[in-house]
Amino acid sequence: MKPKFFLIAILLTLPGAVVNANEKVIELPPSVFSNNRAVEISRVTLSDTATVLDIAAFYRPGWWIKIVSDSYLLADGKKYMIRSGQGIDLDSLFWMPASGEASFKLVFEPLPVNTSAFDFIESDCENCFKIYGVDLKNKRLEPNAIPEEYTRDYPLEDDIEIKLERGDAVVSGMLWGYRPEFGDVKLVYGNPITCEEDEVPVNVDADGSFRASIAVCSPTNLYLRLGSASFPVKTAPGKTSKLLVNLPEYTRKYSHLLKAEEPYGREVYYAGYLAKLNTDLQHEALRDLSTEDLFAVAADMDVNELKTFLMEQYEQLLATSASAGIGAFAQKIFNIRQAFLLTNILMNADSFILSAYAQKYKVPYTEAAQKMKHSPRAGNYDDFYRLLPYDDPTILLVPDIPLYIQSLGYARGELNDPMAIMRYLAKNDDVSADDKALIGDYIAAYEKGEKFEKTDSLDSMFKKYPSLLNEYLRENMGLPYLKKVWNTEDAFLFDLIRSQQ
Structure with a gap:
């Protein structure tokens, strides 16, 4: 009897093996196109009574996904409706665990056992999960000949x-x-x-x-x-x-x-x-500076540590592009994009670390703001701006360049002093004595780490002086600041920043 059991054990490990006379299992079926990266089919079990999809879910920890009760499989023009979920409640929020990975089963009406392919449709809404061309006959799809x-x-x-x-x-x-x-x-x-x-x-x-x-x-x-x-x-x-x-x-x-x-x-x-x-530019060795990969490490850094870490990553990316065997012009465009990606993060380093801390430790942003590391910026912190080719039209070929240009319109150098704009108003002759006193109280509370109770009065005060606020921004943000950084009054990038304002 031993050889018989041994043979059964081997059969059960084969892809698409028949588990019993009325059941067929397909492991890791390939598909033609998926409109999402959150849910994947790890196994399909076909039987006379049901079709069961084993789902592997990948999503942000603490966020949710949902499978609705009008989901269906589509095969040969016919719909096979969902019956139930196992490990997930249909129409309810499924919260992702700390690992960002989960699994559950979806039970549908039975597909014919000889079905060659089907579509998984999580309802017909535009943003619902859809996986097309799930192949039940072939371990790999048949590629087309390339012209x-x-x-x-x-x-x-x-x-x-x-x-x-x-x-x-x-x-x-x-x-x-x-x-x-x-x-x-x-x-x-x-x-x-x-x-x-x-x-x-x-x-x-x-x-x-x-x-x-x-x-x-x-x-x-x-x-x-x-x-x-x-x-x-x-x-x-x-x-x-x-x-x-x-x-x-x-x-x-x-x-x-x-x-x-x-x-x-x-x-x-x-x-x-x-x-x-x-x-x-599609060379497999090229990888952009990724914010998602940085979140886990950035949560425990201050702004200067984040800059040091990112500069090392940036230099590694430039070394990769230099050794990839691509043309000099492609290398230049790739390197410029990395400089813009780096700048975009370091311009907003406090907010980046705040989000990273809140996500890593699963705490509200208010708590993360108190517990994250705070340090004044080093004297040369803003020198990353000098990595940008501010007078080179090649930037027009960089992906997403309009957004990077827009972001530079908010560049400023007084990030070590969150009260800079308040001090500017307090010194202005057009601000009333009462409002100057209110500003003084706010600055004092901030410097002592005390809670400021008159936030409504502060909001009302800001609304009185829109022209002064705009004047401060014109003098200290965007072009005025970048002209100082790059020590020039004229640059191609300046023209693009002006055109967007």
Whole structure:
């Protein structure tokens, strides 16, 4: 009898093994596209009585997800409704544990045992969880053949003229695996002059091909956007850039359960204008400075320690780009983006540490503000601003540059003195004696660490002097401050900051 039990034990470990005559189990089924990174299917159990999905959930600790009672599976045009949850109550908030990982089961009406694929639809709302093309027959999806124009080696582009000029940029290509139910596709442009996000709808043909144009004001970075998925592409007025988006690889790459599996090729392939630059900037070795990765360590730092840590990370990223074998122009754009990401964090270091502390220790922000480490900024703290190429039009090709420009409009150097604006008002002749006394009481309470009771009076006082507040901001924030830092009155970046104000 021993060989018989041994054979059964082996069968039970095989993917897609039949556990009994009426039950089939598929471990880690691949899928074509998922609109989220919070829920994944780790196992599908098919039987005559039910279909059970084992769900692995990944989300921020202390935050919640929800599975609604009108969820269903869609296979061969037919819906199979959810019946119940195991380890989760349908229509109720499911709070994520401290680990940020959880698991539960969802029980549906039975799919036919010979079903080859299905869609998981957590209701039909736009933001509900959806996983399309869950494959029950194959351990891996069958990749398509890549057209030659996307696989050839393109020459380095070393003659790019970067200047402000209006015109239509064209983006065309393919979306592998796309189906209309995945959602609308858009071409998105962040305008560095207005800081507005312009977008145009993209019509995708039945074979996944598309072509769209959008008005831009310079060589720039655009995004092809499908739901929360964004695929970057550099282009310019009067030019056509092409990209082939590999949706199955995008889904695998960002899956917690399948990211270690063999890739289905690259996530995005490029052709047309700036093909080499676009390809280089998607090099697998390049990773942006990530705020999510910093949260755990930043919670126990003061602002100076955070700066030291981030500067080390920044230098490591620059070293990585130098050794990645990419073109010099791609390396330059990548490095500039890291400088802007670094600046964005260090400009707001107190708020960053506050959020990190509150998240790590699961405390309210008011408590985190009291317990986090507080230290005055070192004398050279603000020298990170000098990493930015303030007079180089190359910044126009940096992803998300409009938001970085907007952020610099709030740069200021008096962060060691939270009372700076109060002291400015207290010295101004246009402020009444009573209001000056109120300000004096507020400053004294702050310096003694005492609670200030007259907050309503303080709010009313601020409303009396909007012109003085604007005058202070004009003299001490944004351009006036950056002119001192960069020791210049004229710079390309200054023109963009002015255009947004």
